[in-house]
Amino acid sequence: GIQVEQSPPDLILQEGANSTLRCNFSDSVNNLQWFHQNPWGQLINLFYIPSGTKQNGRLSATTVATERYSLLYISSSQTTDSGVYFCAVERWGSGNTGKLIFGQGTTLQVKP
Amino acid sequence: GAGVSQSPSNKVTEKGKDVELRCDPISGHTALYWYRQSLGQGLEFLIYFQGNSAPDKSGLPSDRFSAERTGGSVSTLTIQRTQQEDSAVYLCASSLVGSNTEAFFGQGTRLTVV
Incomplete structure (x- = not known):
């Protein structure tokens, strides 16, 4: 089945710094989402981005579907950005159904 | 409803007991x-x-796990004869039509088997 790899696995930043998180996937996908899991375990939707670029405040994401990767940019990081960032992909056909396949996540800690 | 709702939020059960976890998806999903x-x-x-049918149940870890969905809405995940390795957070998500649409998650049920 499709493999999803996220890097780096862990990241520590000083408040105000910028960062880039990467998600590589092993096959073409129909859907890609970025989530932030907060310290209470809730998964917050960040982006639905099967291709192209989107921005939402200090966050932006780019998916290059033909090269099988997506990037999540966090600018001017804040302590509230801490948590785990997950990339998840969906691929239909070839025996796959509409389930999201998750990477192992990037754990971000932003220090004040 | 406004979001995906799961209950209970936390569940502590003794090893060997059965548990039921509930998920109420976003209306219309x-x-x-x-x-x-x-x-x-x-x-x-x-x-x-997808609706009331389960085209993909490949991830259920054993025959102690089962799930059903009625009326195309509420779903129940049942774990029979719970084991300590079943301790985890169980998360439910829903999406509008299942393919190429955004999925939204509930807050999860934290299950602890003692």
């Missing part, structure tokens, strides 16, 4: 998913519903 997240781990797919 036809696709529903169950995932499991063990401590410090990623999300493990369990089962996917």
Whole structure:
């Protein structure tokens, strides 16, 4: 089945710094989402981005579907950005159904 | 409803007992998913519903696990004869039509088997 790899696995930043998180996937996908899991375990939707670029405040994401990767940019990081960032992909056909396949996540800690 | 709702939020059960976890998806969402997240781990797919049918139940770890969905809405995940390794957070998600649409997650049920 499709493999999803996220890097780096862990990241520590000083408040105000910028960062880039990467998600590589092993096959073409129909859907890609970025989530932030907060310290209470809730998964917050960040982006639905099967291709192209989107921005939402200090966050932006780019998916290059033909090269099988997506990037999540966090600018001017804040302590509230801490948590785990997950990339998840969906691929239909070839025996796959509409389930999201998750990477192992990037754990971000932003220090004040 | 406004979001995906799961109950209970927390459940502590004795080894060997059966438990039922409930998921109430966003109104109108036809696709529903169950995932499991063990401590410090990623999300493990369990089962996917489209309407009341489950075209993909490949992630259910054993025959002690079952799920159903009635009326194309509420879903129940049942774990029989619970074991300590079943301790995890069980997350439910829903999406509008299941393919190429955004999925939204509930807050999860934290299950502890003692």
